[in-house]
Amino acid sequence: MNKKSKIYIAGHNGMVGSAIWRALEKEDYKNLVGKTSKELDLRNQQAVQEFFSKEKPEVVIDAAARVGGILANNDYPYPFLMENMQIQNNLIDSSHKADVQKFIFLGSSCIYPKLAPQPLKEEYLLTGPLEPTNEWYAIAKITGVKACEAIRKQYGKDFVSLMPTNLYGPFDNFDLKTSHVLPAMIRKFHEALSMLSTLETGVDKFEGSVDHAPVTLLGSGTPMREFLYVEDLAEAVVFALENKFTENLYNVGTGEDLTIRELALLIQKIVGHTGEIIWDSTKPDGTPRKLMDVSKMTSAGWKAKTTLEDGIRKTYQWFLENQGEFKEVKID
Ligand SMILES: NC(=O)c1ccc[n+]([C@@H]2O[C@H](COP(=O)([O-])OP(=O)(O)OC[C@H]3O[C@@H](n4cnc5c(N)ncnc54)[C@H](OP(=O)(O)O)[C@@H]3O)[C@@H](O)[C@H]2O)c1
Incomplete structure (x- = not known):
């Protein structure tokens, strides 16, 4: 592998893929290949095989997937299972061949x-057993991990699976129907800034000051989650590319978590929202806690460096500069 090696980044337009692309460019990799889903539908086996025959990539990074938050996962089980298997099967098998x-x-x-x-x-x-709200997506991803492990075991090729924790950052999905918790909170708090509270109690008694409209957040706020800035993940991918890994599966995260309620308060502070937070406990919480043990990746020599507060500030800045350009995700 050298800086001229041909690297195909599947999903280079997405939040993760675009961060990997930028990280590789920063490290002076010169031969990057990417195709949008319109140019190459990765669910189409024949099209993917033809693309590999023509382009002959030396390295493949699979950042293409049908991705979504808890509601989308729960409401659209079939595409989350089937499309993810189709995409990864075509990429893994074509790469192997x-x-x-x-x-x-x-x-x-x-x-x-x-x-x-x-x-x-x-x-x-x-x-x-898996968390039922996202078992479809999880089962697809587990088959991908196992396919890479099988190729590593049988053919000795350096196929490696990185399992990132919850990611956030520039180019995140801010569509409230399909987004993950952190970008959804940023959008909700931000939109509430322009709506003053209509609640009688929301009008501040002190002269000249009025609370922002309340924000309703999903679930109870008690689950604990870990968040990784996407540019840190991109650096982990570059690290994985440049080092031969001895095993197939590595967690990538910060190794630190907080409650969803604490996350909400942090985002509220960064956005500058002063209104009430209402927790809609009729909505599912998902897994009570999800914290990665990142010691394998740390021992391999990689560690995340962006703090949650810094990462959210950068993400909110990106949001402010790119309003109106959010993906509105349509699910068939
Ligand atoms: N976001 C997270 O919190 C998170 C956390 C852990 C792991 N990950 C993993 O990171 C990877 C990327 O996630 P992301 O957040 O970057 O998602 P994303 O922003 O939705 O991007 C997904 C990418 O996949 C491409 N894609 C989807 N269906 C395709 C198809 N049929 N043919 C070709 N390309 C297709 C899209 O291409 P177009 O834009 O051209 O349509 C897009 O570039 C996924 O494997 C996901 O499991 C994400």
Whole structure:
């Protein structure tokens, strides 16, 4: 592998793929290839095989997937299961047949059992039932991890699976129907800034000051979650690309978590919202806690460097500069 090696980044337009693209450019990689889903539908096996025959990538990074938050996962089980399997199967099998030597598969922390001990170690995979709200997505991703492991075991190729924790950052999905918790909170708090409270109690008694409209957030606020800035993940991918890994599966996170309520208060402070927060406990909470054990990746030599507060500030700044350009995600 050198700086001129041809690297295909599947999903280069997405939040993760675009961050990886920028990180590789920063490191002076000169031969990057990317295709939008319109140019190459990765669900189409024949089209993917033809693309590999023509382009002959030396390295493949799989950052393409049907991705969504808890509501989308729960409401659209079939595309979350089937499309993700189609995309990754086509990429992994075509890479294997085209003799790609380095393949980086991106999964998610939701592959681990719902009630696995915390923090989550790689060895807990397949030791218990999954969280039902995202089991479709998780099962697809587990088959991807296992396909890479099988190729590593049988053919000795450096196919590696990185399991990032919850990610956030520039180019995140801010569509409230399909977004993850952190970008959804940023959008809700921001939009509430322009709506003054109509509640009698919301009008501040002190002269000249009025609270912002209340913000309703999903669930009870008690689950604990870990968040990784997407540019840190992109650096982890570059690290994985430049180092030969001895095993297939590595967690990527910060190793630190907080409650959803604490996250809400942090985002509220950064956005400058002063109104009430209402917790809609009729909506599902998901797994009670999801914290990665990142010691394997730390021992390999990589560690996240962006604090949550800094990462949210940068993300909010990006949001302010890019309003009106959010993806409104349509699910068939
Ligand atoms: N976001 C997170 O919090 C998070 C956490 C852990 C792991 N991950 C993993 O990171 C990866 C990328 O996630 P993301 O957040 O970057 O998602 P994203 O912003 O929605 O991007 C997904 C990418 O996949 C591409 N894609 C989807 N369906 C496709 C198809 N049929 N054919 C070709 N390309 C297709 C999209 O291409 P177009 O834009 O051209 O349509 C897009 O570039 C996923 O594997 C996900 O599991 C994400």
